[in-house]
Amino acid sequence: MKILVCVKRVIDYNVRVQINRDGDGVITDGVKMSMNPFDEIAVEEALRLKEAGTASEIIALTIGDAAADQQLRTALAMGADRSVRIDTDSAPAPLTAARAILAIAEKEDAQIVLLGKQAIDDDRNQTGQMLAALWNRPQATFASEVAIADGKATVTREVDAGLETIEVDLPAVITTDLRLNEPRYVKLPDIMKAKRKPLEVVPVADLGLADAPTATVTEFVAPPKREAGKKVDDIAALVDALKERGVV
Numbered sequence: 001m002k003i004l005v006c007v008k009r010v011i012d013y014n015v016r017v018q019i020n021r022d023g024d025g026v027i028t029d030g031v032k033m034s035m036n037p038f039d040e041i042a043v044e045e046a047l048r049l050k051e052a053g054t055a056s057e058i059i060a061l062t063i064g065d066a067a068a069d070q071q072l073r074t075a076l077a078m079g080a081d082r083s084v085r086i087d088t089d090s091a092p093a094p095l096t097a098a099r100a101i102l103a104i105a106e107k108e109d110a111q112i113v114l115l116g117k118q119a120i121d122d123d124r125n126q127t128g129q130m131l132a133a134l135w136n137r138p139q140a141t142f143a144s145e146v147a148i149a150d151g152k153a154t155v156t157r158e159v160d161a162g163l164e165t166i167e168v169d170l171p172a173v174i175t176t177d178l179r180l181n182e183p184r185y186v187k188l189p190d191i192m193k194a195k196r197k198p199l200e201v202v203p204v205a206d207l208g209l210a211d212a213p214t215a216t217v218t219e220f221v222a223p224p225k226r227e228a229g230k231k232v233d234d235i236a237a238l239v240d241a242l243k244e245r246g247v248v
Helices: 037-051 066-078 094-108 127-135 188-194 235-244
Strands: 002-006 009-011 033-035 057-064 082-087 112-116 139-149 152-159 162-169 172-176 199-203
Touching: 002 037, 002 094, 009 066, 033 037, 033 066, 037 057, 037 066, 037 112, 037 139, 037 172, 057 066, 057 094, 066 082, 066 188, 066 199, 082 094, 094 112, 094 127, 112 127, 127 139, 127 172, 139 162, 152 172
Parallel strands: 002 057, 002 112, 057 082, 082 199, 112 172, 139 172
Antiparallel strands: 009 033, 139 152, 152 162
C-alpha cells in the first residue's frame, strides 16, 4: 500500500506575520519557513502506519518552487521513502492544488492520501475535500485517530459536537487534526540520509493543468489593535462596565 502525504511550505508558526508596505502580501524575505504543522502530523501518521506494517511506501508531495525542497527534505528525514515536487512559481488555489495532487495520486496508485486539515497561512480547509470530490473517493476529515484494516479506514473525527467515528473504503482522503499524534524529532543523521533519497520534480505544465488562481487576493489588512483592558474592583463595577458597553 502506498501513502501519498502532502506537505506545504509556510511561514513558521512562531513568526509574527507582517504585511508589506504595498498591502498586497506578507513579508517573507529573511523569514523562517517551515512545514505546515498539520502536514507534519500527516507525515508522522503515515510513518506510524508504515511501521505498523500497514503501508509499504510513503511518498511526500509538495507544490511550489525549489525553495519547497527544504520541506520535502524534512519529510524524507522524518522517514518518507521518496518525494515529488510539482514545480510552479505561483501559489496554487485549493482547486488547482487538488487537481495536481490527484494527478500524482493516480500516477502512483496511492491507496491513502494524507494531508493536514488546513494550512496555517490561508486557513482555507478546502484542498482535501476538493481532492476527494475530484477523485470520487471517500473522505475522512479532521482525524484524531486512524486505524487501517481489511481495505478500510476507521477514523475518529473531531466535530463540533465532540467525536465521530466513521469507516471508509480505500482508496480514501484523510485530513489530520492536531490531536492525531505528536511528530517525531528529526535527528542529524536522518537529515544526512535524506539528502540521498529521491526527489522528483514534475513541471506543473506536464500535468495538463492551468496554473492560474481561481480567486484573486486584492488586499491584505492587519487585524485591528485590541483596546486596553479595564480593571474593576468588584462584581457590581463589572456589571456596570458591561452595561456601559451594551453587553448586558
